[in-house]
Amino acid sequence: MNCDEFAELVTAFLDDALDSSSRPLFLDHLACCSACAGLYGGFTATITALGELPAPGLSPQTRSRLMTAFQKLRDEV
Numbered sequence: 253m254n255c256d257e258f259a260e261l262v263t264a265f266l267d268d269a270l271d272s273s274s275r276p277l278f279l280d281h282l283a284c285c286s287a288c289a290g291l292y293g294g295f296t297a298t299i300t301a302l303g304e305l306p307a308p309g310l311s312p313q314t315r316s317r318l319m320t321a322f323q324k325l326r327d328e329v
């Protein structure tokens with residue numbers, strides 16, 4: 253998995269919607285890529301700041317706010 257794929261899957265992961273073949277790849281990348289680990293940390297911090305837990309699912313509004321925040325973080329890396 254590369255960083256772009258990670259970024260595409262991060263909301264699915266937070267929704268607990270990753271399939272069983274993607275999930276270990278996602279976790280592998282999270283464990284070995286410090287850039288994405290940092291982004292993921294920013295992502296979960298954003299969710300906490302919004303006061304919205306990832307389960308059972310993100311609203312479309314929250315998802316788009318997160319994606320915007322995530323892309324902003326990526327640009328700063």
Ligand SMILES: [Zn+2]
Binds near residue numbers: 254255281285289
């Ligand atoms: Zn990465």
